[in-house]
Amino acid sequence: MSVRKDSKWKRIIFHIILIISVIIAIYPALRVLGTSLRPNDALHSTSLSIIPDNATLNAYKELIFERNFLIWLRNSLVVTLFTVIIGVSLASTAGYVFSRKRFPGRKSGLTFFLLTQMFPATMLVLPMYLLLSQFGLTDDTLVIPFIGMAKAHIGLIIMYSSTALPLCVWQMKGYYDTIPESLEEAALVDGLNQFQAFYKIILPLAKPALVITALFSFMTAWNEYLVARVVMTDNSLYTLPVGLTNLAGQFNTAWSLFAAASVLIMVPVMAIFLILSRFLVGGLTLGGVKG
Numbered sequence: 001m002s003v004r005k006d007s008k009w010k011r012i013i014f015h016i017i018l019i020i021s022v023i024i025a026i027y028p029a030l031r032v033l034g035t036s037l038r039p040n041d042a043l044h045s046t047s048l049s050i051i052p053d054n055a056t057l058n059a060y061k062e063l064i065f066e067r068n069f070l071i072w073l074r075n076s077l078v079v080t081l082f083t084v085i086i087g088v089s090l091a092s093t094a095g096y097v098f099s100r101k102r103f104p105g106r107k108s109g110l111t112f113f114l115l116t117q118m119f120p121a122t123m124l125v126l127p128m129y130l131l132l133s134q135f136g137l138t139d140d141t142l143v144i145p146f147i148g149m150a151k152a153h154i155g156l157i158i159m160y161s162s163t164a165l166p167l168c169v170w171q172m173k174g175y176y177d178t179i180p181e182s183l184e185e186a187a188l189v190d191g192l193n194q195f196q197a198f199y200k201i202i203l204p205l206a207k208p209a210l211v212i213t214a215l216f217s218f219m220t221a222w223n224e225y226l227v228a229r230v231v232m233t234d235n236s237l238y239t240l241p242v243g244l245t246n247l248a249g250q251f252n253t254a255w256s257l258f259a260a261a262s263v264l265i266m267v268p269v270m271a272i273f274l275i276l277s278r279f280l281v282g283g284l285t286l287g288g289v290k291g
Contacts, residue, residue, distance in 0.1 A: 029266070036060070036259035059256035060264075069261065071148070071236055072243035079153050079239055080221040083160045087168055087217030088210060090161070095172025096198060100181065110173070113166035121163060122226060128159050129230055140234040152231050156239070159227050164220040168213045175209035176202065211276050222269065240265055 030050045037055040063069045098110060132138050137155030142148065179202060187197035203210070225241035232238050235246070240261070247257045 032259045032262050036256055036263050038256055059254075059260040063257050063260050063264070067247070067257070068235060068238070068243060069240075069264070072238050072240045073264075074148055075153065075237060075243075076222060076239040076241075078147050078149055079156050079160070080218055082157045083164070083221040084214050084217045086157065086161045087164050087220075088214050090165055091168035091172045091213050092203065092206070092210060094165075094169045096176055096202065098169065098173045099176035100184075110170070113169055116166045124163075125227055125230055128162075128227075132158065132231070138231055138233075140237055148236075150234075150237050152233070152237055155231050156221075156228060159231075160221040160224065161217070164217045168216055171213055171216070172206070172209050175206055179205055215272070215276065218272065219269075 034050045034052055036059050037057070038052045039054050039056050039058070098106060129138065132155040135155075137151050137158070139151050141151050143151055143154065183201050183205075184197045187201045188194070192200065223241060224239075225245075228239045228242045229245075232242055235243075238246075244258065244261050247254050247261070
């Protein structure tokens with residue numbers, strides 16, 4: 001009986017700790033939501049209520065209909081989408097090669113990928129900007145007018161992809177190491193070539209790692225500010241992090257607009273994490289079993 005009572009109290013304490021942790025994690029987001037609903041004359045209120053008195057959606061209306069928020073959102077989606085596609089494509093193939101093949105420079109290449117992660121992104125801004133400017137990828141000339149992609153967006157995609165790729169390659173390589181090579185050998189015996197074995201057998205088994213790679217590439221492009229601030233020169237080409245800085249005036253800051261924009265930016269991120277949550281644990285853990 002004592003063992004059962006101990007285990008019961010342990011579960012109660014454990015759940016209390018979890019509830020407190022959830023409240024601590026969610027409360028700041030709820031405060032941001034409450035700030036976005038406040039009237040302009042109540043922004044500096046000290047009230048602790050989540051939903052303020054005289055709550056209004058004026059900040060959301062102004063942000064969407066009177067500002068360039070939708071344009072910034074489109075630019076961020078375009079840059080992020082192409083970054084994810086390039087990141088997943090290159091990381092999945094490069095990780096497979098590093099996992100399955102033995103070739104001169106293999107260990108040196110993996111070590112080089114690790115070394116690139118030792119340097120902060122701020123150190124790479126100037127040399128990468130100079131490199132992109134040599135290829136004309138820093139101006140505002142549209143190359144795909146239908147989706148509003150400019151040369152500067154291509155430069156951003158290249159910079160984001162190169163930043164996220166080393167860690168993604170290591171992630172994919174570690175996950176491929178956990179997949180038995182006998183599966184590919186059986187596929188080759190059955191008549192598949194090397195690419196077909198990779199595409200039809202290995203990639204479906206590596207879905208959790210592909211999801212983690214996509215999420216990492218997504219977050220790299222979605223939240224990045226410094227590089228975009230340097231490369232972007234036209235307001236109509238801004239991504240969300242850069243565009244939101246325009247909401248801050250010299251003498252006054254529209255906190256309600258900032259809060260409303262934060263809420264809207266959180267929505268796609270939360271939706272993606274909820275949809276892909278079943279892959280997260282496997283992708284983050286199995287890749288570290290064997291290396």
